[in-house]
Amino acid sequence: MWCGAFLAIAFSCAIPLCAAGLNWEAGQGFRRSRVSPPAGGRVGFTAVNSSESGLSFTNVLSQARLLANANLMNGSGVAFGDYDADGLCDIYLCNLDGDNRLYRNLGNWKFADVTDAAGVACPNQNATGAVFADIDGNGTLDLLVTALGGPNSCFLNQGNGKFSDVSAGSGITSRLGAMTMTLADIDGNGTLDLYIANYGATSIIRSGGALNISYVNGKPVVRGRYAQRIQIIDDMMFELGEPDALYLNEGKGAFKQVSWTNGVFSDQTGKPLREAPWDQGLTAMFFDVNGDRAPDIYVCNDAFTPDRFWINDGQGRFRAVTRLAWPSTSHFSMGVDFADFDRDGRGIFSTPIAHRQQQLKQILLQLRGDVTHHPQIQQGNAMIVGEENVSWMGISVEKSVHKNLLQICVKKLFRQICSLEIQSGQWAELRDFLPSDVFHG
Ligand SMILES: [Ca+2]
Numbered sequence: 001m002w003c004g005a006f007l008a009i010a011f012s013c014a015i016p017l018c019a020a021g022l023n024w025e026a027g028q029g030f031r032r033s034r035v036s037p038p039a040g041g042r043v044g045f046t047a048v049n050s051s052e053s054g055l056s057f058t059n060v061l062s063q064a065r066l067l068a069n070a071n072l073m074n075g076s077g078v079a080f081g082d083y084d085a086d087g088l089c090d091i092y093l094c095n096l097d098g099d100n101r102l103y104r105n106l107g108n109w110k111f112a113d114v115t116d117a118a119g120v121a122c123p124n125q126n127a128t129g130a131v132f133a134d135i136d137g138n139g140t141l142d143l144l145v146t147a148l149g150g151p152n153s154c155f156l157n158q159g160n161g162k163f164s165d166v167s168a169g170s171g172i173t174s175r176l177g178a179m180t181m182t183l184a185d186i187d188g189n190g191t192l193d194l195y196i197a198n199y200g201a202t203s204i205i206r207s208g209g210a211l212n213i214s215y216v217n218g219k220p221v222v223r224g225r226y227a228q229r230i231q232i233i234d235d236m237m238f239e240l241g242e243p244d245a246l247y248l249n250e251g252k253g254a255f256k257q258v259s260w261t262n263g264v265f266s267d268q269t270g271k272p273l274r275e276a277p278w279d280q281g282l283t284a285m286f287f288d289v290n291g292d293r294a295p296d297i298y299v300c301n302d303a304f305t306p307d308r309f310w311i312n313d314g315q316g317r318f319r320a321v322t323r324l325a326w327p328s329t330s331h332f333s334m335g336v337d338f339a340d341f342d343r344d345g346r347g348i349f350s351t352p353i354a355h356r357q358q359q360l361k362q363i364l365l366q367l368r369g370d371v372t373h374h375p376q377i378q379q380g381n382a383m384i385v386g387e388e389n390v391s392w393m394g395i396s397v398e399k400s401v402h403k404n405l406l407q408i409c410v411k412k413l414f415r416q417i418c419s420l421e422i423q424s425g426q427w428a429e430l431r432d433f434l435p436s437d438v439f440h441g
């Protein structure tokens with residue numbers, strides 16, 4: 001019943017009439033409020049012009065900077081949170097060429113730009129991600145911001161509409177190419193700990209970076225500043241990312257980075273990692289996948305390295321999920337989410353993947369209590385590449401029921417991609433990546 005009422009909120013909140021205050025009823029660990037959807041009218045969303053809302057933000061990236069560093073094209077994020085605790089959700093938006101903006105929600109779909117008063121503009125940063133979270137545990141939402149090439153920022157909420165910039169002593173400033181963050185109390189001490197997915201401060205191959213290559217026993221080896229980010233395998237060049245970073249929250253806005261190689265992280269056999277993964281991390285998410293109340297970590301990685309999936313032992317130590325429990329993984333992952341899809345009390349995670357030179361498959365896995373899984377449904381996203389634009393299209397797969405229908409959909413979709421790729425002579429290469437059971441059935 002309450003679920004239905006809540007869904008009514010989700011669909012109707014875009015209609016300004018619903019912005020009136022709600023009568024919240026406190027529960028243990030939650031609060032709830034009945035809503036009264038309009039009896040008439042249509043469900044759906046109503047566009048609110050920026051001139052009416054006051055939200056006039058645009059994330060701008062100049063072509064010159066884009067060409068110099070293609071990783072900037074990964075884009076920037078947004079954070080939602082009621083930073084001033086007035087019951088209305090506020091918005092923080094990240095910017096690449098300009099300052100970030102904080103918009104205070106005034107109610108009735110009006111917003112005021114309070115960035116300068118709050119002190120959270122983050123000038124001269126390639127801001128990529130933001131999150132509101134109570135970093136110091138005093139009940140107010142603080143703000144973390146990641147930046148490509150750093151420094152990442154940490155702002156503590158002063159409770160009077162202002163934030164204090166404690167970045168310098170926070171321990172999270174970095175020159176790496178940070179993209180996104182996730183927070184959870186991984187060691188159970190009551191503080192929100194932090195995982196930052198790093199992608200790479202600069203793109204190398206796509207931006208024409210100069211490489212220092214020498215030959216060892218006739219084989220090319222990259223040396224110099226990009227030695228760890230470029231691998232040459234069978235005369236093919238592969239670009240890697242940068243190590244992600246896990247931080248323990250020491251309270252009061254200070255974090256301490258956890259080493260990848262001191263035993264906190266171990267491989268699927270239980271052996272401590274000897275080197276950090278050098279992945280192009282795009283998204284990370286804490287979620288307790290095995291129900292032991294210890295947050296586990298899933299990390300989506302772009303390009304050629306696989307996603308990472310770590311199980312927390314309850315003490316803040318992480319072991320890679322075994323390949324027996326997790327036999328297939330995405331490449332070119334961009335996002336992950338968990339939800340109890342079939343309402344059996346266990347989570348499902350979904351990692352969309354998409355790249356025209358990889359399998360067009362997305363894995364949607366149903367988690368069992370022992371962290372094994374079976375393919376339940378497969379979904380895919382495909383990148384449609386035109387001369388002037390790149391867009392994404394989703395496809396759904398229910399192998400048992402709609403396999404034939406699915407095949408038709410995927411073929412049609414893939415022909416569209418291939419017909420474009422044929423022009424650049426990559427048809428054969430693409431065809432090699434087609435999942436045979438889907439495309440040749
Ligand atoms: Ca607010």
Ligand SMILES: [Ca+2]
Pocket residue numbers: 133134135136137138139140141142156157
């Ligand atoms: Ca706080």
Ligand SMILES: [Ca+2]
Pocket residue numbers: 184185186187188189190191192193248249
């Ligand atoms: Ca903690």
Ligand SMILES: [Ca+2]
Pocket residue numbers: 287288289290291292293294295296311312
């Ligand atoms: Ca867990």
